[in-house]
Amino acid sequence: MSVSPESSGNGQPARVGFFTDTSVCIGCKACEVACKEWNTVPEDGLDFTSMSFDNSGGLSADTWRHVAFIEQREPLGHQDPGVGRPGTVDLGMPSFELPGAGTGADGRGEFRWLMSSDVCKHCTSAACLDVCPTGALFRTEFDTVVVQEDICNGCGYCVPACPYGVIDLREDDGRAWKCTLCYDRIGDGLEPACAKACPTDSIQFGDLDELRERAERRVTALQEAGVSSARLYGEDPGDGVDGAGAFFLLLDEPEAYGLPPDPVVTTRDLPSMWRHAGVAAAALLVGSVATFAGRR
Numbered sequence: 001m002s003v004s005p006e007s008s009g010n011g012q013p014a015r016v017g018f019f020t021d022t023s024v025c026i027g028c029k030a031c032e033v034a035c036k037e038w039n040t041v042p043e044d045g046l047d048f049t050s051m052s053f054d055n056s057g058g059l060s061a062d063t064w065r066h067v068a069f070i071e072q073r074e075p076l077g078h079q080d081p082g083v084g085r086p087g088t089v090d091l092g093m094p095s096f097e098l099p100g101a102g103t104g105a106d107g108r109g110e111f112r113w114l115m116s117s118d119v120c121k122h123c124t125s126a127a128c129l130d131v132c133p134t135g136a137l138f139r140t141e142f143d144t145v146v147v148q149e150d151i152c153n154g155c156g157y158c159v160p161a162c163p164y165g166v167i168d169l170r171e172d173d174g175r176a177w178k179c180t181l182c183y184d185r186i187g188d189g190l191e192p193a194c195a196k197a198c199p200t201d202s203i204q205f206g207d208l209d210e211l212r213e214r215a216e217r218r219v220t221a222l223q224e225a226g227v228s229s230a231r232l233y234g235e236d237p238g239d240g241v242d243g244a245g246a247f248f249l250l251l252d253e254p255e256a257y258g259l260p261p262d263p264v265v266t267t268r269d270l271p272s273m274w275r276h277a278g279v280a281a282a283a284l285l286v287g288s289v290a291t292f293a294g295r296r
Helices: 028-039 105-109 127-131 192-197 208-224 268-294
Strands: 018-021 067-071 112-118 137-139 144-146 203-207 231-233 248-252
Touching: 018 112, 018 208, 028 192, 105 144, 127 137, 144 208, 192 203, 203 208, 208 248
Parallel strands: 018 248
Antiparallel strands: 018 203, 067 112, 137 144, 231 248
């Protein structure tokens, strides 16, 4: 897929983003590898955590795409028994018994993997932009949020400002790093590396409005097929960050994936805080002047 910078109706670049359909993610981590290779992100995540097949653990300055592995003893997608799982076929191969024959039909569907490739959400209202004192963080013509590493001074204000815990400081140089949505690639009309490498189209890239429409159709199709738990996360322009540029189709509550259920831009109250501070400063000034005048 290619996206032209002149693809919007007014001659300006259309807003682009990611739609990640976790229902078809197979956990291959091709997106993680492609992201590292294209963006020359340093190696990490080779330590054995002993907690999961997920070796990278989460997003960080050295992991801009992270595929989560979540084990649950539940039927796939809370769906009706048998939906999407054809019966076992005997191919005549020598074996002791057919796969699953010892557990019965009800027992075969009690376990599932939830796999999801997480990434920076490229929020419409991005707190990291609000708090950056150097302008290292900026919004591109595609409405994505990028860090200019040569301008970042490593203050770290953006780290606690992100409601998703995406941004991180790299240990060796102290600067902030995160997904750029492959700004250099989309400027040339190319897909981001992660979407290009995804073998199942779990990661879909394109015009954000078109992706939202596609996601709605996908959720409807899954729910009609019996996957009652399918829902979208981050697609609503009316949410606490005014909609995300990277949103997800989930098969469980956001908390199961380590996502905040109701994210809110952390700088939302800054204007009122400055107003209150201004009022307090003015009152202090008036009081000081009155005291000085009274003494004279």
